[in-house]
Amino acid sequence: MLELGLIQGSLLKKVIESIKDLVTNANFDCSATGFSLQAMDSCLVALVAFLLRAEGFEHFRCDRSISMGMNLNNMSNLLKCSGNDDIITIRADDGSDTVTFMFESPTQDEFSNIEMNLMDIDSEHLGIPDSEYHAIITMPSARFARICKDLSPIGDTVEISMTKEGVKFSTKGDIGAVDKLCRQNTSVDKPEEAIIIEMTEPVTLRFGLRYMNSITKASTLSNTVTISLHSQLPLAIEYKIAEMGYIRFYMAPRVEDDEETMPRV
Template identity: 30%
Template sequence: MRLVTIQASAFKSTFETLKDILNDVNIFFRPDGVSMCTLDVARTSLVDLFLAKENFEEYECDEEEIICGVNIANTFKLFKTITNTDVLTLSIPPGGKEYLHIEISSEAKKQSSKFDLKLLDIDESRIEVPEIPNDQIVSTTLPSTDFQRLCRDMSNIGSEIAIARKENVLKLQCEGDFANQETSIETCERIDTSFSGTYSLRYLNIFTKATAMCSTVSLMQETNNRFLILKYNVANLGELKFYLASKQQG
């Protein structure tokens, strides 16, 4: 397995976000790309990452599946050295199961750093991503910096946020001991069905750290109100989705 990308900073931003909610996880390298699908430690949220092979400068994976068990925090310590002009190369030699070889290089600096990351044997159950029919979900796209700021500001008031979409208005509300806040945002698209749910601001403040890698975020809600999905583009490599369980049903 070998991949090369000039969008190294996207890997750095992804692992920086994930290190606060995930510990040891399996990353899957398959012929169609790179994926990760796992629950957080508290089993409250699901993380779904997919980076398609065609979006890399180079991508080779001759095996049906290669499983790499890594510690997210330790992997980020290596990716932390990445700068905007760096090229990232990840590789595992045929039959190699002990190390993930990482190379961070810069043509401008005439510099290259190589790391061998020890792989972990993680006994992790495979998670199936919930399938949602298109007619049971509504998506609202916002500037990611605006949504991050709203979540951060509301966490100063309360611990939960109510998100509701009706017609062409997205409404965000929170209640606290000393104040309540309600923010309404007009959207371009009008819908016929209303969607609403209440979610943990602590988790949303972690998820919105992904703002650094994407200028917009899609808030996706379903009619059954089981969870909220936040979808970020990982630069031009693929998508990172967070599924956060609703605090209330109905």
Template identity: 25%
Template sequence: MSSEYLFSFKTIQSNVIKTLGEALKEILTDANISFNKSGVKICAMDATQTVLVHLKLDADNFEEYECNKSSVIGINMQNLFKLLKTMTNNDTLFWGIKKDDVNFLIIKIYNNDKNITNTFKLPLLDLDNINITIPPAEFDSIITLPSSDFQKICRDMHNISDTIEICNAGNLLYFKCDGCIAQQETIMGGSSDDIGLQFVKQSDDKIIQGYYNLKHLVMFTKCTNLCNTIELYMKNDFPIVIKFQVGSLGTLKLAIAPKIND
């Protein structure tokens, strides 16, 4: 790739990046995106300071990736998605910042079938670069389940309540809510034939549970199309972490603090 750029990448996974952009704009208004030789990273809190976003896309997973200088760029996520949503599944996506034009992100969308190239210049923002330190944590439960199932449960329960209880006891996973119009309980597991449900790590001697804001979890489920399965990381009195695979580019982890249930 041309050395006229401080950094640049090209990927054929345009639909993955578009889905990612659609999800992140619901959580973050503005965000700093870091680029270095290892890849692309976002580590940011939402406006309520209850949701943590940790995105890591590995340089080796792009069709082309060049980083001549580590950079941090400020982006308005709504404006970024307005450009990304013009992509189709067959497009190739290019991002870069030119050495002689560092105030703009260059986005190129190639459609090789029609021999069309769209080029955008997105103005960058000067945002405070807040260093977020994530302490290491040992989770008591790690559970893999179909992302579509998790999406449906969260959406259905959001019609009833603002809060969901997620509980792991042995080889059972419970989702519960209690609203003005109804109560709902959904139980997953309990059989060796469970399709898509896997308890990677579980505690046989204690119950792992927490109460969480359904509005945030429904926003998270906009990431559903990124991957077929998600991983839940659970620990009592600790944020729940939901891990998505971003196509084959990397991972997205979303953490939400538990609600204090009165």
């Protein structure tokens, strides 16, 4: 028996909206530690991983580990039936081929039960080791999203260069080139507006802007984003989900005259 009660139901809606353009079908895993997902996009360029910890739910019952295959676009459409302030409960019986979503309004005067068919999805979990990155920047998530959006009409890739001067986002195309430089800035009134750079050595890598713009949809989940770069590792982008978890994106860099491919980690 699985039963998960999430007071901040809008968090689940935001998570699904932020990954459904990258991942079509995925297995949602539930165990004693929480509710999670790990999946790659169809081109094997980007890996998505998220976790909502058990202690963040109002009610969490998971009698045994369970994996539920779902289509994310269908799930997104289903979740649109709930209000932003609704409590969302996810329920599934052992061995069932369906999952039930229950929406309860804050005033407890409206309830909805929606049943969704589960899918059989073959998936492989990649081991993602904790790695030491050459350069890490924490910055406002809205600013990172705006930078990626601003660069998109000019080129189809973004070059991210981390040096002592700061982090530079660059692109070029047929009509010209754009550089945007962000310097470290910790002298702000609100911590979420700070730009914090940690670097052991300079790094410059290129990535597809289409993927970046999909990833930045997760900006609705967190005021800040952490971007980690290493010359020999996939890019790592992390958004905290309230106090109960995270969503992380790993993306292979673009190589000149080559397509992105996610290396084994």
